[in-house]
Amino acid sequence: MGYILRQCHAEYDRLYIQDKLREMNPHMLEVVNMIRPDGDVEIPQETVEGFQPPNCETCGGVLKPDIIFFGDNVPRARVEAVKDSISQSNSLLVLGSSLTVFSSYRIVLQALEENKNIAIVNIGPTRADKLVKIKISARCGDILPKIC
Ligand SMILES: [Zn+2]
Structure with missing residues (x-):
């Protein structure tokens, strides 16, 4: 960064x-x-x-x-780049986010709409827990070494 x-x-x-x-x-x-x-x-x-x-x-x-602070808007070009990446992918892995902020939640909504496989690893509940089939409630630092 x-x-x-x-x-x-x-x-x-x-x-x-x-x-x-x-x-x-x-x-x-x-x-x-x-x-x-x-x-x-x-x-x-x-x-x-x-x-x-x-x-x-x-x-x-x-x-x-070079980050988006809470309350700032994600630049339009970055939003479009993420949308394109989701469309070109077959799955989405969410790591360490509660997806509380809509700019992240809408990525999951797009992936759902496009029938992508979605998994979430987060230590607490997320906004999308009821929408996805795979939710692992754990620390990313514990899970990632096991799947990489
Ligand atoms: Zn300068």
Whole structure:
């Protein structure tokens, strides 16, 4: 996953940005040792205030991850690409999603409409549990090594 800036569309490799973050924020390395088993970390306020984010090297703007944030719209071209992929596939495997958000749920609806085989692996209930024949309630990290 690259990081992208919306204004100038420059993209950077994720690992390149990670190195930049380390270089610009050596004081944050101590935070790595404070990560709890559940992945949470309590960061002192003075450490947060001293954080320096890298800017776009092309335009100097703010970088943001190339992901869709909750409440944002999935770009039309990406929606169409997913629709085409579903139509060209014979099955759909949903991993680690509750399918609560309609943009993901509609992928399952399309696959159902096109009579694709559908399986879901998710640790909790999903919006499509009653619509599919195969639902495995488990951690993806436990299941994937067994089927790959
Ligand atoms: Zn830029």
